[in-house]
Amino acid sequence: MATIIAGSALLGSAHAASPSTPAAHSVQQAASLQVAEAFYDGNHISIKLQRTGGTGEGHLVGGAFDQKSGEYVVDKNSITRIVMYINGKAIHEYGNEKMPSKPSLSWMADGKDAAIIRMTDASLLGGNLPAFTDKLQLRADIYLEGQKQPQQVSIPLQRSTAKAVVVKPGLTKTFGNVKLTASQAVHTATSTRLQLILPNYSADLEKHRELLFDFVDDQGNTLERLTGRGTDELNANEQFYYDFVIEAPSKDATGIVVKPFVPVLKKDGSRQFELDENGNLIKHYVKQLEMTIPLK
Numbered sequence: 001m002a003t004i005i006a007g008s009a010l011l012g013s014a015h016a017a018s019p020s021t022p023a024a025h026s027v028q029q030a031a032s033l034q035v036a037e038a039f040y041d042g043n044h045i046s047i048k049l050q051r052t053g054g055t056g057e058g059h060l061v062g063g064a065f066d067q068k069s070g071e072y073v074v075d076k077n078s079i080t081r082i083v084m085y086i087n088g089k090a091i092h093e094y095g096n097e098k099m100p101s102k103p104s105l106s107w108m109a110d111g112k113d114a115a116i117i118r119m120t121d122a123s124l125l126g127g128n129l130p131a132f133t134d135k136l137q138l139r140a141d142i143y144l145e146g147q148k149q150p151q152q153v154s155i156p157l158q159r160s161t162a163k164a165v166v167v168k169p170g171l172t173k174t175f176g177n178v179k180l181t182a183s184q185a186v187h188t189a190t191s192t193r194l195q196l197i198l199p200n201y202s203a204d205l206e207k208h209r210e211l212l213f214d215f216v217d218d219q220g221n222t223l224e225r226l227t228g229r230g231t232d233e234l235n236a237n238e239q240f241y242y243d244f245v246i247e248a249p250s251k252d253a254t255g256i257v258v259k260p261f262v263p264v265l266k267k268d269g270s271r272q273f274e275l276d277e278n279g280n281l282i283k284h285y286v287k288q289l290e291m292t293i294p295l296k
Contacts, residue, residue: 031077033142033151036114040136040157042164043186043193044227044245045119047155048110049142051077061109074145079115082107083141083150086132091119100125100231103132118227118245124184124195126241127234134159164188167294175288178211182258185293191226191245192256194293198240211286213242214259217249218292223256253295260289 037048051060058075066073074080084091084105095101100122107117117140123131136157141150165187172181177200184195196213215223223246230242249256264274264282274282 031144031147033144033153035153035155038155038157039160039190040132041160041162041188041190043120043188043191045117045132045136045138045157046226047117047138047140049107049115049117049153051113051115059109059112061107061115076146077144079107079142080145081143081150082117083143084117084119085139085141087137088139095122095127095129098233100229100233101127101129104227104229106227120193120227120229120243120245122234122243124193124241124243125229125231125234126197126239129234132159160188160190162189165296167296169291169293171291171293173289173291175286178286178289180211180260180289180291182291182293185256187248187295189248191248192223194242194244194246194256194258196242196244196258198242200238210262211260211289212263212283213244214261214283214285215244215246216257216259217253218255218257219250219253221250221253223247223249249295255292255294257292258290259285261285 031051032053033049033051035047036050037046039046049060058078060078062078063072063074065071082105084103086094086103091103091105094103102122104120104122105117106119107115110116121132122129138155138157140153140155142153143150167185167187169182169185172179174180179198179200181197181199182194183197186193194215198211213225213228215225217223226245226247228242228244230240232238232240234241246256261283264284266272266274276282
């Protein structure tokens with residue numbers, strides 16, 4: 001059994017369109033948090049937290065690895081943990097005993113004093129699990145370094161009324177033992193959510209595990225991945241389901257190109273990725289598995 005959680009990117013300008021701005025805030029000790037923006041477009045939840053007050057803080061999301069202690073040390077008044085509740089129920093209580101059945105939760109820095117929290121449901125991961133309802137009442141217990149008690153923010157959310165375009169392309173590409181299917185795409189004005197499936201995941205585990213993805217629109221513009229995860233734990237058919245949320249393409253685009261690649265590994269047996277002079281992954285794109293998903 002395997003589960004992959006992919007990192008998310010910073011909130012792009014395409015996602016600042018018509019956000020709700022709930023009057024949610026918390027004041028405690030030297031630093032306080034408030035919700036600057038929040039929206040739910042049906043694909044994902046995005047919440048921008050703003051920190052104010054206090055002196056001598058580092059970044060709201062930040063820290064560094066301490067060589068002496070061997071531990072990751074976060075800055076003062078930086079986020080160390082977030083416990084999220086949906087309609088009064090902690091997200092770890094959703095789904096079943098398997099972690100991929102629960103809503104995802106991640107946060108990233110947005111400058112020194114702000115953070116972007118993102119969430120998705122588990123409805124596209126192959127377990128016939130329910131999607132989020134149209135109305136949600138969120139509560140976040142946010143733990144900051146140096147503060148004994150969490151700060152709490154409450155966020156009422158209403159799904160955007162803008163119409164989503166659901167496309168079921170049914171595209172399948174094959175290369176050797178690797179078969180990749182684009183099962184579903186949900187396009188909104190602020191994001192696109194993609195469901196990709198590896199139907200014969202167990203046939204060649206090593207090759208499948210090495211497969212990663214980039215996304216561009218058909219105008220050649222790179223599309224940032226906002227959230228992403230994958231698992232084969234929620235179905236009995238040995239299929240691996242990916243669930244990606246990426247930024248919305250440009251208005252001139254007519255399709256999204258899925259670009260699978262295999263990262264180059266160091267030859268020292270460490271299984272670490274090889275990087276170029278700019279610190280970026282060195283990638284071998286698998287053109288045979290590349291596919292373009294239409295926006296309509």
